[in-house]
Amino acid sequence: MSAAATRSGARLWVDRLLVAVTALVALLWILPVVWVLAMSLKPNEVLQRSTWGFVPTPFTLDNYISLFRVSQVPRWLMNSAIVAVVMTVAVLVVSSLAGYAFARLRFPFKRTLFVLMIAGLMIPEQAVFLPLHQMFADWGVHNTHFSLVTPRVAVPIGVFLMMQFFRAVPKELEEAAELDHASRFTIFWKIMLPLSLPALTTLGLFTFIHAWNDFLWPLVSATRADMYTVTLGLGSIQGNFAQSLGLGSMMASAVFASIPIVVLFLIFQRYIVAGVAMSAGK
Amino acid sequence: MTAAPQVRTLPLAEPRTRAPRSPARRREGLTAFLFLAPFLAVYLLFLIYPFFKGIWISLHDWDLMDDSIREWWGFLNYSDLWADPIFWQATRNTLYFVALTVPSMTVLSLLLALAVSGGGRVRAVCRTIFLMSSVFSVTVVTLIWTMVLSTDRGLIAPVFQALGFEPINFLGSPTWAMPSLTVTTLWWGVGLPMALFLAALGAIPRELYEAAELDHASRWTVFWRITLPSIRHTLVLVLILQIVGQFQIFGQAQLMTNGGPSGMTRTLVLYIYDTAFRDWLVGYAAAIALALFAMMFLFSMLQLWLGRRGEES
Numbered sequence: 088m089s090a091a092a093t094r095s096g097a098r099l100w101v102d103r104l105l106v107a108v109t110a111l112v113a114l115l116w117i118l119p120v121v122w123v124l125a126m127s128l129k130p131n132e133v134l135q136r137s138t139w140g141f142v143p144t145p146f147t148l149d150n151y152i153s154l155f156r157v158s159q160v161p162r163w164l165m166n167s168a169i170v171a172v173v174m175t176v177a178v179l180v181v182s183s184l185a186g187y188a189f190a191r192l193r194f195p196f197k198r199t200l201f202v203l204m205i206a207g208l209m210i211p212e213q214a215v216f217l218p219l220h221q222m223f224a225d226w227g228v229h230n231t232h233f234s235l236v237t238p239r240v241a242v243p244i245g246v247f248l249m250m251q252f253f254r255a256v257p258k259e260l261e262e263a264a265e266l267d268h269a270s271r272f273t274i275f276w277k278i279m280l281p282l283s284l285p286a287l288t289t290l291g292l293f294t295f296i297h298a299w300n301d302f303l304w305p306l307v308s309a310t311r312a313d314m315y316t317v318t319l320g321l322g323s324i325q326g327n328f329a330q331s332l333g334l335g336s337m338m339a340s341a342v343f344a345s346i347p348i349v350v351l352f353l354i355f356q357r358y359i360v361a362g363v364a365m366s367a368g369k
Numbered sequence: 370m371t372a373a374p375q376v377r378t379l380p381l382a383e384p385r386t387r388a389p390r391s392p393a394r395r396r397e398g399l400t401a402f403l404f405l406a407p408f409l410a411v412y413l414l415f416l417i418y419p420f421f422k423g424i425w426i427s428l429h430d431w432d433l434m435d436d437s438i439r440e441w442w443g444f445l446n447y448s449d450l451w452a453d454p455i456f457w458q459a460t461r462n463t464l465y466f467v468a469l470t471v472p473s474m475t476v477l478s479l480l481l482a483l484a485v486s487g488g489g490r491v492r493a494v495c496r497t498i499f500l501m502s503s504v505f506s507v508t509v510v511t512l513i514w515t516m517v518l519s520t521d522r523g524l525i526a527p528v529f530q531a532l533g534f535e536p537i538n539f540l541g542s543p544t545w546a547m548p549s550l551t552v553t554t555l556w557w558g559v560g561l562p563m564a565l566f567l568a569a570l571g572a573i574p575r576e577l578y579e580a581a582e583l584d585h586a587s588r589w590t591v592f593w594r595i596t597l598p599s600i601r602h603t604l605v606l607v608l609i610l611q612i613v614g615q616f617q618i619f620g621q622a623q624l625m626t627n628g629g630p631s632g633m634t635r636t637l638v639l640y641i642y643d644t645a646f647r648d649w650l651v652g653y654a655a656a657i658a659l660a661l662f663a664m665m666f667l668f669s670m671l672q673l674w675l676g677r678r679g680e681e682s
Contacts (some may be wrong), residue, residue, distance in 0.1 A: 101588075106491050109484040113495040116502065116556070119513045122524060138522040185408035193394065194401035200409075207412060209669050210420050213617060213638050214662040217645055217655050218422035219415065221431075241411040271400045300506035302620050303638075307646060321508040325515070325624055334522075341509050352504045356497060363561055364568035 127151070127342050131333035138334070150339035160340050162313060163320040168347075170235045170316055171298035177240045178294045179287055186249025187275050191261070207243040212303060220307050230314040235305055239298065245290050248365060252286035253279060289362035292355050299348055317344040423655050431652035433645060446656035456657060458632055459640040462547070466618055466636060469551040471611045478559045478607065482566035483596075496567075503560035507620030514553040515540065515625050540626050543633045550621045550634060558614075562607045569603035570596070609672040616665050637661045 121141050126134060127150055128143035154160045188194070189201060215238075223234045256279065264274045280287070305319045315323065321344050324337055352359065427446055432438035450456050485496045502510075517524045518539040526536035539549040573596065581591045597604075619638035622628060628635035628643070635643075637657065645654035 105484060106489065109481075109495050110491050112481075112484075113498045117498050119517050119524065119556075120502075123513055123516070138516070139527060181407045181411060184404045188401045188404035192397055192401035192404065194398040194405075197401075200405070203417075204412070207416050209666060210416060211613075211617060211662060211665055213619075213641060214423055214658050215416060215419040217641070217651055217658060218419035218426055220645075221426065221651065222419065222422070237411065238415045241408070241414075241416045243412070246408060271397075271404075275404075296504055300504075302507050303642075307642075318506040318508050321506070321512060322620075322624055325508065325512055337512070341512050345505055345509050348504045348506075349501065352501060353497070356500065359500070360564050360567070363564040 123338050123341060127335060127338035129335055131335045134334045147335075150333070150335040151343075153336055154339055154343065158336070158340070159312060159315070159320065160317065160343060163315050163317040164343065166232070166235075166309075166314060167299055167316040167318065167344075169232050170301075171295050173232065174236045174239055174298040175291050175294045177236065178242055178245050179291055181240055182242065182245030182290060183249045183280065183283065183287065184275075185246045187253050187279060189246065189250040190253035192271070204243045204246060207241070208247075216304055216307060219304075223308060229308050230311045232314075234308045235301075235314075235316065236298075238304060239301065242294070245294070248290055249283070249286060251365070252283050256282055285358070285361070286365075288355065289358045289365065292351065292358055293362055295351065296348055320344075423658060426652055427655035427659055429652045431650075431655070433649035433651050442652065446653050449653065450656050450660060455632070455635070455640065456660075459635050459637045459657075462632075462634060463616060463618065463636045466547060466550065466634075467612060467615045469548060470554050470615045470618075471608065473551065474555055474558060474562060474611055474615075475604070475607055477555060478562035479566050479604075481559060482563045482570060483592075485563075486567055486570045499563055500560040502556055503558055505557065507557070508624065510553060510557045511621055511624040514549075514556070518549055541630055543630050546626050546630060546634050550618070550625060553621055553625065554615070554618070562611065565603055565607055566600065569600040573599045605675050606672075609668060609675070612668050613665055613672075616661070616668070 118141070125141050125143045126138060128146055128148070129140075130145060130147045130149065133145060185204075189197070189204075219238050220229075223229050228234045260278055260282075261274050264278055269277070299316075300318055301316070302318055302322065305316050306322070309315055309319060312320070312323070317340075321340055324340065428441065428443060430438060430440040430442050430445075481499050485492045485499065505513075516522060520526050520536045520538050525539075529536045537545055539545045577595050577599070578591065581595055586594070617638055618636050619642065622634045622636045622639045623642065626634040628639050638661070641654045641657045641661070644657060645651050
């Protein structure tokens, strides 16, 4: 056996070892999730004695059933769904329209407006949530879906991503339509939007996940329990840790709060990875 | 997402002529305005106006509920801030959290990216697992980790006992509370920087590695000589995104320790929240918020500056 072959043989073994170590780390990584899942499927009395174990024996669905019968979790799930869907649609509409204007149209003060928009990227949520709270209080619209959605629609990063995408579309596709005297909106609607489905999917996914997981703004705006989102509601039951609600039910709420997001993630993982690469300015 | 894009490609290389506008040009301008109107409306109303209103509020004695308490104070809130030991403690805590979290997050996400890049089913499953924890909400993550770290019902205490150690009350200990928040944050947030590194690793030309193989370079040499220099832009980007992101830590501190024990995990955003919504001192809270903004702004500027310098070199 030649020296080179031994060498590549050794490399192969090191490779296998690295993969095994990685798999072990991944297993440890996901262990807390498996544990929570197991707890959500065990009776509360058993959990009071011991929380140890990764297999739900004895098995029960009572925690989930009781959530639907007595708790506000279904209501919170509904609020989250409404907020996340409306916000996603609004962000897609607003960002794609503005992104198209920046990418393709000529208009006065374009440079000024663009710089103004980029400057908005620098303003963090924490710098505006207090004044926003005062504005919404003055209007008397806290504890509404409206207040949970609207402050989150102005996302410069969305406009920026759509603009980048539209600029990469060949101009010839539009020029043909222009010759047919199609209006700008028709061109946008019939040609550009269908082409930009991948970008819209990515932006939509990120918006949906952020809307679902939003915490600080709902915390200060939704003060009535019936207007909580599921993310906020889960925070509120952690306050009185396992007192009113059994441990098993609490874990079941956490599972419920995560299922829609995890399913979306597993289906659209590719787009999420693409979105991360895109936000890096690639 | 606070992922500020690298502003490298301004789309504005158009001739700026002052020639009289043709009707077609004017119509295009009008169309553009209609396309921009929805964005501009929400942007001005919910981002720009509140930002300046925040400055205005910070110059007042401003009560959360009582409309009659709106007294002009000038810079009084800011001079109070300068003399406020809790503000400085919160600043130190925040910087400590950033110092603990950012380097460990960057190293861990790079290691994981190196480990899971490449083909094979096992690696693909591992990628999915590491990415998945970042789609959970902060309340789910804190619930999981409060349980994991719990002394009587947790996952770590039994392991300690089995090894013959006394279990540590992680969240109740002044020494361990902040590192516990860091571990929680690492578990939650490693996916996105890992994905950034994966994209960067995928973009390294294969020929570089093939050449190294011909030279019988060791893995170690290949990493330092080829991999690391090729991904340095991404490394800087991850560092800056992490610094700006971790400065905003709130949910973990509020839900897992509520700032305790004895204020050791009270971060700036938690202090802003408590000042406004527990003490109702919105004017003072707005001043703290602007101080936080100023610190984060410095780091954003650093990002632009480094991005530009990277461009030149």
